[in-house]
Amino acid sequence: MSEHHDHDHDRTFQPDHAEPTSDAARLGLALRELLIEAGHYTADEERQVIEAMQGASPENGAKIVARAWTDPGYRERLLDNGIEAIKELGFDLQPYEFTVMENTHDTHNVIVCTLCSCYPRALLGMSPAWYKSGSYRARVVREPRSVLREFGVELSDDVEVRVHDSTAELRYMVLPQRPDGTENWSEEDLAKLVTRDSLIGTQRELGQ
Amino acid sequence: MNEPLFKTGDRVRIDDRTPPVHHRVPAYAKGRVGVIERVCGLHGKPEKFIRGDGEPRQRIYRVRIPQQELWEEYGGTDRDKLDIEIFEHWLEPAE
Numbered sequence: 001m002s003e004h005h006d007h008d009h010d011r012t013f014q015p016d017h018a019e020p021t022s023d024a025a026r027l028g029l030a031l032r033e034l035l036i037e038a039g040h041y042t043a044d045e046e047r048q049v050i051e052a053m054q055g056a057s058p059e060n061g062a063k064i065v066a067r068a069w070t071d072p073g074y075r076e077r078l079l080d081n082g083i084e085a086i087k088e089l090g091f092d093l094q095p096y097e098f099t100v101m102e103n104t105h106d107t108h109n110v111i112v113c114t115l116c117s118c119y120p121r122a123l124l125g126m127s128p129a130w131y132k133s134g135s136y137r138a139r140v141v142r143e144p145r146s147v148l149r150e151f152g153v154e155l156s157d158d159v160e161v162r163v164h165d166s167t168a169e170l171r172y173m174v175l176p177q178r179p180d181g182t183e184n185w186s187e188e189d190l191a192k193l194v195t196r197d198s199l200i201g202t203q204r205e206l207g208q
Numbered sequence: 209m210n211e212p213l214f215k216t217g218d219r220v221r222i223d224d225r226t227p228p229v230h231h232r233v234p235a236y237a238k239g240r241v242g243v244i245e246r247v248c249g250l251h252g253k254p255e256k257f258i259r260g261d262g263e264p265r266q267r268i269y270r271v272r273i274p275q276q277e278l279w280e281e282y283g284g285t286d287r288d289k290l291d292i293e294i295f296e297h298w299l300e301p302a303e
Binding site for chain 1: 232233234236237248249251252254268270275278279282283284285287288289290291292293294295
């Protein structure tokens with residue numbers, strides 16, 4: 001911010017914000033300036049939040065999964081109270097609740113936000129484009145098995161499908177099943193098996 | 209008011225109304241009956257965020273609805289479920 005109150009956009013924009021091309025985007029940027037001027041938060045705090053979000057990635061989720069696979073006590077705590085359990089590994093998602101849904105041999109979980117595109121972004125990074133698409137959001141609640149088949153997930157009728165619609169203040173992650181034959185693997189190697197899509201539930205089998 | 213009105217296993221009906229503000233209940237869930245899957249925490253009331261601070265905060269529940277009751281000609285099994293987060297002021301007891 002310059003010393004003079006001159007609204008020089010070239011200098012006050014975050015460089016990673018695109019130049020506004022719509023009225024809504026201009027309104028958003030104007031609101032941002034007003035909030036900063038009124039002291040609700042500082043430009044530096046905003047930058048820190050953006051950096052934290054950009055630093056987040058599915059690797060964080062993979063670390064949590066690998067810990068749950070190798071430590072039964074941690075798995076229990078994670079399923080019981082996700083937000084407290086991820087703090088043990090140095091992660092946080094407050095003010096949201098963090099809810100982890102475990103896949104088993106006869107249960108498959110898949111996550112969606114039908115209202116917008118809620119996603120545990122501060123933990124897992126940006127959501128994939130398809131997660132935000134109207135098609136995925138409308139269809140996965142109504143015909144989850146067809147949508148999952150398109151992602152390559154074939155489920156027999158013995159497997160119960162649970163769709164979780166993230167409509168409010170909870171954020172979700174799927175705890176995928178640990179692949180057979182990995183009994184002696186290190187936590188670090190196990191984490192490498194975990195993919196972004198498996199944390200959303202659009203992938204079920206993890207490769208070795 | 210911080211004591212939950214419902215507990216896990218209770219049958220509840222999601223209100224079928226459409227206030228002209230942000231309210232976070234998708235149309236497909238309105239009027240549906242489900243079972244409380246779990247009781248969650250207190251969070252800002254969405255209808256009060258448009259002007260105000262979300263107070264009074266409201267309890268959130270996860271409500272579980274059988275998929276075959278939600279969609280005509282549902283293509284899965286009778287065990288498939290949909291779980292959705294609903295604020296307490298949108299729920300009433302159901303038979």
